[in-house]
Amino acid sequence: MLAGKTQSRLVLLACSLVLLLLPSMVNDYVLSLMVIGGIYAILCTGLNLFMGQTGQISFGHNAFAAFGCYGSAILATIHRWPPLLALGFSALLASLAAIVIGLPTLRLRGHYLAMATLALGLIIYDLSVQLDWLTAGFLGISAIPAIGLGSWRLHGDNQYYYFVWLLVGLGLWIYVRIVHSRVGRALSAIAGDEVAARSLGINVSRYKLVAFVISAIYSSVAGSLLAHYLSYVSPEVIGLGMITLLFTMLFVGGIGTTTGPILGAVLISVLPSVLTGFKDYQQLIYGALLLLVIMFAPRGLYSLGKLQHVIAGFHR
Amino acid sequence: MTTTTAALLETESFAASYGKIEALRCCSLHVMPGEAVVVLGPNGAGKSTLMRALMGLVPSRGQVRFDGRSIENWSTQNRAKMGMVLVPEGRGILGPLTVMENLELGAYGRYGRVPRSNIKASFEMVFELLPRLEERRSQKAGSLSGGEQQMLAIGRALMAEPRLLLLDEPSLGLAPRVVDEIFEMLVKLKERGLALLLVEQKAPPALQIAQRVYVLRTGQIVAAVAPRDTDPEALAQLYLGA
Numbered sequence: 001m002l003a004g005k006t007q008s009r010l011v012l013l014a015c016s017l018v019l020l021l022l023p024s025m026v027n028d029y030v031l032s033l034m035v036i037g038g039i040y041a042i043l044c045t046g047l048n049l050f051m052g053q054t055g056q057i058s059f060g061h062n063a064f065a066a067f068g069c070y071g072s073a074i075l076a077t078i079h080r081w082p083p084l085l086a087l088g089f090s091a092l093l094a095s096l097a098a099i100v101i102g103l104p105t106l107r108l109r110g111h112y113l114a115m116a117t118l119a120l121g122l123i124i125y126d127l128s129v130q131l132d133w134l135t136a137g138f139l140g141i142s143a144i145p146a147i148g149l150g151s152w153r154l155h156g157d158n159q160y161y162y163f164v165w166l167l168v169g170l171g172l173w174i175y176v177r178i179v180h181s182r183v184g185r186a187l188s189a190i191a192g193d194e195v196a197a198r199s200l201g202i203n204v205s206r207y208k209l210v211a212f213v214i215s216a217i218y219s220s221v222a223g224s225l226l227a228h229y230l231s232y233v234s235p236e237v238i239g240l241g242m243i244t245l246l247f248t249m250l251f252v253g254g255i256g257t258t259t260g261p262i263l264g265a266v267l268i269s270v271l272p273s274v275l276t277g278f279k280d281y282q283q284l285i286y287g288a289l290l291l292l293v294i295m296f297a298p299r300g301l302y303s304l305g306k307l308q309h310v311i312a313g314f315h316r
Numbered sequence: 317m318t319t320t321t322a323a324l325l326e327t328e329s330f331a332a333s334y335g336k337i338e339a340l341r342c343c344s345l346h347v348m349p350g351e352a353v354v355v356l357g358p359n360g361a362g363k364s365t366l367m368r369a370l371m372g373l374v375p376s377r378g379q380v381r382f383d384g385r386s387i388e389n390w391s392t393q394n395r396a397k398m399g400m401v402l403v404p405e406g407r408g409i410l411g412p413l414t415v416m417e418n419l420e421l422g423a424y425g426r427y428g429r430v431p432r433s434n435i436k437a438s439f440e441m442v443f444e445l446l447p448r449l450e451e452r453r454s455q456k457a458g459s460l461s462g463g464e465q466q467m468l469a470i471g472r473a474l475m476a477e478p479r480l481l482l483l484d485e486p487s488l489g490l491a492p493r494v495v496d497e498i499f500e501m502l503v504k505l506k507e508r509g510l511a512l513l514l515v516e517q518k519a520p521p522a523l524q525i526a527q528r529v530y531v532l533r534t535g536q537i538v539a540a541v542a543p544r545d546t547d548p549e550a551l552a553q554l555y556l557g558a
Contacts, residue, residue: 189421196408201396201425
């Protein structure tokens with residue numbers, strides 16, 4: 001039996017190889033699903049830091065994705081900013097918004113925090129509809145330029161695929177660095193027992209805010225990528241449907257685990273297309289599969305990997 | 317109650333409430349350096365509220381001085397940095413983390429402020445005092461027994477290098493033999509000069525280490541006695557309010 005660390009590295013290497021070779025094995029449609037899956041993987045990794053690692057709840061991260069979507073769309077399309085600069089500036093705006101919103105709302109806990117963040121998502125959705133002089137209302141903003149800087153632009157699904165998955169890797173690396181740092185330990189302590197964390201001298205309010213802001217940056221970056229990739233954004237993209245999707249991805253993949261949310265993001269992005277053959281029964285089967293995952297792998301699909309270790313343990 | 321200026325912790329007219337409900341009224345107590353003080357009281361007397369209010373986890377009124385400095389407006393983390401560390405009711409152990417990781421969290425406020433060698437020395441001190449934790453250092457804290465978890469909670473608090481250790485019912489939910497073990501360890505801590513303030517429902521083990529006992533009933537201190545000079549029956553009557 002290989003040591004845990006070596007085994008993890010081998011799995012990581014195998015996954016990287018598959019991701020690297022995937023464009024030569026699948027058609028453009030599947031590749032586009034993988035791009036969308038990668039973008040959602042970035043969003044889920046950020047949300048996982050706030051929810052899985054810090055033990056908080058947010059129904060409002062679509063608001064920060066909206067900062068990215070609309071920030072990039074408005075700056076790059078109307079004001080002709082270089083898309084990468086628009087992406088960075090939108091992330092900065094999202095982080096400032098997270099500080100302003102987080103300072104009062106993160107005093108709340110549990111259901112109250114859930115309701116406050118839900119309200120945030122709804123307000124931002126409503127603003128994206130009502131401020132039509134800025135957002136073009138339900139019509140949305142189209143012809144958003146592709147990601148690029150100066151004369152360089154990403155072309156086609158193939159290039160987007162590698163760019164997005166490079167960012168997924170970067171996002172995951174930052175996530176792992178945070179989790180294994182002193183900040184990560186403090187976040188775990190807050191998730192475990194807030195009173196105990198405070199008693200140990202951990203500044204709970206500050207670290208909650210740090211996690212909230214970092215996750216908002218992830219959301220905004222993912223939102224920008226989505227806008228540039230789809231070259232279109234409308235209120236529907238950042239509505240409540242996005243939150244439902246994010247929660248499904250997090251819980252199906254395995255909330256609080258390192259790579260589970262990425263697995264969930266890819267699976268939930270690809271699954272509806274896999275089920276199209278079932279026609280009218282597509283939603284029924286989709287729901288039944290989700291139910292099965294929650295029933296038999298309540299800690300997400302990631303935990304099934306651990307199950308193999310348990311089975312191996314029985315046979316030893 | 318009048319106190320000397322040398323008290324490590326001192327409260328006067330200390331009160332705490334949850335909204336309109338007053339859980340603690342007009343409490344005055346003090347703990348001298350190296351002293352073990354016990355607050356006894358039945359369920360619902362306000363013992364945990366007292367501990368939480370002293371740590372700044374619950375809004376409070378009145379005066380609190382630690383080492384001669386008024387700390388009423390201090391945040392919990394600043395009180396912890398000053399040397400007041402709470403072992404909360406229910407232990408607050410982080411189950412998914414290992415014993416070592418839990419202990420590291422105890423020294424959280426010290427990283428960057430003191431040399432790493434000091435923190436290493438704290439680990440050695442904790443392992444010397446609680447050898448079972450060293451044996452289980454790589455084990456997930458959630459898989460420890462109740463007694464071991466209580467030891468870990470105390471060990472983690474010791475990693476913060478406290479001058480006053482606040483313990484909220486350390487015997488809660490533990491078998492009598494384990495309770496004895498915990499209190500034997502508290503005696504060792506007292507012998508090392510650490511001041512202890514513990515709240516307890518179980519009087520017999522607590523009285524063995526206490527130099528002074530406060531009896532708390534319905535949010536008020538109704539008596540302050542030295543256990544050596546007090547008849548156990550009289551103490552029981554104070555406790556029960558008979």
